[in-house]
Amino acid sequence: MKAVRYHQYGGPEVLRYEEAPIPEVKSDEVLIKVSATAFNPADAMLRMGALKEVLPLALPFIPNVDVSGVIEKIGGSVTELRVGDRVFAFLDMLRNGGAAEYVVSKAADVALAPANIDLQAAAAIPSGAMTAWQGLFDHGHLQSGQRVLITAAAGGVGSMAVQLAKWKGAYVIGTASERSFSTLQELGIDEIIDYNHESVEEKLTEKVDVIFNLSPLSSDEVTKWLHVLKQGGTLVTALHPADEDLAKKLTVNTVRMAVQRNARQLAQIAELVDEGHVKPVITEKLPLLHLAAAHEKVGQTRGKVLVIVDDKI
Ligand SMILES: NC(=O)c1ccc[n+]([C@@H]2O[C@H](COP(=O)([O-])OP(=O)(O)OC[C@H]3O[C@@H](n4cnc5c(N)ncnc54)[C@H](OP(=O)(O)O)[C@@H]3O)[C@@H](O)[C@H]2O)c1
Known part of the structure; x- marks a missing residue:
């Protein structure tokens, strides 16, 4: 699959658009075909190695904790999600993230995406x-x-x-x-x-x-x-x-505070989006190939920078 990865900590220049293996799914996990991801300041801090003493990453590493997409495969013990579900998630920041065509997540971190906005925009919401x-x-x-x-x-x-x-x-x-x-x-x-x-x-x-x-x-x-x-x-x-x-x-x-992943809260937030109370504020869209451009602007962006991985889903 295509992914953006870094092989060493450093500035935005360490981000490489390259081939990476499609991740394997364990029993309590799902494989998501990624529609979009969104940039967070934490993605840049992790890339710089600012948190490496407390949050060490296995390099090479695929960044980005926010994702939306469609379930492609489910592990044997997953009962609440099905292949084909439109989902969004705040991913475990110590595991490979959403800047790739596919990502694996614990099913427990994944919620159904809001139905009344497009799936790409949903990636701007979770974290x-x-x-x-x-x-x-x-x-x-x-x-x-x-x-x-x-x-x-x-x-x-x-x-x-x-x-x-x-x-x-x-x-x-x-x-x-x-x-x-x-x-x-x-x-x-x-x-x-x-x-x-x-x-x-x-x-x-x-x-x-x-x-x-x-x-x-x-x-x-x-x-x-x-x-x-x-x-x-x-x-x-x-x-x-x-x-x-x-x-x-x-x-x-x-x-x-330190934010915690919580798919039940995410599902409540999806309801608020569907009811029209909350919407993502997207100020810029970039293709995955240009993810580094978002990392270069850390601290200067407004709302969310959305990174499109597959514009057909
Ligand atoms: N502890 C946690 O669990 C946790 C979780 C998530 C995020 N965070 C941190 O929380 C911060 C906010 O996250 P974010 O994703 O919202 O960041 P962000 O999107 O990068 O925030 C950008 C905004 O910061 C505003 N800004 C810059 N300097 C400011 C100042 N001196 N006073 C007021 N506003 C200022 C800008 O406002 P204008 O556009 O109006 O100029 C801009 O819209 C980040 O540092 C992030 O790392 C912590």
């Missing part, structure tokens, strides 16, 4: 939506009527978080730069703070119940936002942590 779901609801315990601040609201995770928070009935404030304002307004955001010209502490006129931090700002910057939380409120950060001692003094909570 971003699951991070957003877990950050807002599992860690932040966001409730209807509450106020939430989402930083980096226009990114792959943020654009999902804005929609999920609106679906929940929250009042949603996001930080973004001007290039993203219209996209966020289309998603129904209530207020935008321009991170290039305004500070959260000065711009917020009323405190918030939940902060979901997706911005690359330092711990010192993130810690300042503890002051804009209501008592008992929660700051969830997907990046740098806030000061826990200050959080205790202010009687607020702070959590540093």
